[in-house]
Amino acid sequence: GENVEQHPSTLSVQEGDSAVIKCTYSDSASNYFPWYKQELGKGPQLIIDIRSNVGEKKDQRIAVTLNKTAKHFSLHITETQPEDSAVYFCAAYNFNKFYFGSGTKLNVKP
Amino acid sequence: EAEVAQSPRYKITEKSQAVAFWCDPISGHATLYWYRQILGQGPELLVQFQDESVVDDSQLPKDRFSAERLKGVDSTLKIQPAELGDSAMYLCASSLQNTGELFFGEGSRLTVL
Numbered sequence: 462g463e464n465v466e467q468h469p470s471t472l473s474v475q476e477g478d479s480a481v482i483k484c485t486y487s488d489s490a491s492n493y494f495p496w497y498k499q500e501l502g503k504g505p506q507l508i509i510d511i512r513s514n515v516g517e518k519k520d521q522r523i524a525v526t527l528n529k530t531a532k533h534f535s536l537h538i539t540e541t542q543p544e545d546s547a548v549y550f551c552a553a554y555n556f557n558k559f560y561f562g563s564g565t566k567l568n569v570k571p
Numbered sequence: 572e573a574e575v576a577q578s579p580r581y582k583i584t585e586k587s588q589a590v591a592f593w594c595d596p597i598s599g600h601a602t603l604y605w606y607r608q609i610l611g612q613g614p615e616l617l618v619q620f621q622d623e624s625v626v627d628d629s630q631l632p633k634d635r636f637s638a639e640r641l642k643g644v645d646s647t648l649k650i651q652p653a654e655l656g657d658s659a660m661y662l663c664a665s666s667l668q669n670t671g672e673l674f675f676g677e678g679s680r681l682t683v684l
Contacts, residue, residue: 467613493671504575504662504675505614512671550613554671557602558627561613 463488465553467562475570480541482565484551485533493554494527494534498547499564505550509536541569573597575676577663583682589651592679595644596665602626604673605638605648606662614662620646653683 464487474480484494492513497505511518511525511534518525522541527534538545546569551562576595584590596603601622606614617636619627622643631638635654640646650657664675 495671495673497675502680504577504664504678507672507674510672552673554673557621558616558619559604559673561615563613564611 463491463553463555463558463560465551465560465562467551467565469565470563471566471568473568473570474541476541476543478541480538480545480567480569482536482549482551482567483533484535484553484562485531486553486560487532488553488555489529489532491553491555491560494525495552495554495559496523496525496536497550497552499550500547508549538567541567543569543571545569575663575665575674577661577676577679579679580677581680581682583684584653585684586655587652589649590653590681591650592648592661592663592681594646594648594663594676596646596663597674600665600667600674601643602666603640603646604664604666605646606664608660608662608678610659617648617661650681653681655683657681658683 467484495510498508499505522539524537548564548566550564552559603620605617608614618631618638620640638648660678662678666673
């Protein structure tokens with residue numbers, strides 16, 4: 462089955478700096494890669510996603526890149542703000558199943 | 572905006588008691604998932620439904636857990652009897668078939684004493 466690894470497990474940045482979270486996957490059949498933001502006590506919220514036929518996608522301050530050859534994808538947050546502090550999960554999808562990374566706790570210091 | 576509804580949000584129970592969680596997916600979403608999330612970890616699939624049929628329950632502890640989606644709309648996850656190790660967040664999610672976009676509910680936080 463698919464195996465998704467996510468790094469780092471914790472990330473602390475100063476407000477205004479950029480943050481990068483990386484994930485790798487093992488199954489070349491995976492074709493959809495969403496990212497979720499989870500605030501304390503709440504369910505994960507989809508923030509951005511990318512499909513395997515696209516290399517990069519941006520939405521305001523967040524972007525995701527995908528390298529199919531190397532089987533890795535990354536989340537980039539620019540101009541971080543305190544409200545970006547949360548746990549972020551990556552996932553890989555194939556054959557109607559999702560495989561989640563272990564999460565990155567992002568702390569943005571004001 | 573359409574949401575996945577879950578209840579209760581919080582449940583405290585004693586071990587050996589029965590507990591049930593309810594989920595109402597986004598209208599029209601044929602695929603429904605129940606996940607368990609232990610603090611500090613990613614969601615782990617318990618059971619997946621396609622309409623009213625179970626597609627995958629390989630990770631569901633069937634001696635104590637059961638799930639149903641009788642009319643292919645809302646779903647119930649039951650634990651009986653609850654054990655201390657069942658303390659976790661139980662997340663319901665839904666998606667349109669084969670699109671990949673997965674939407675989560677707010678979750679049900681279970682504490683077993």
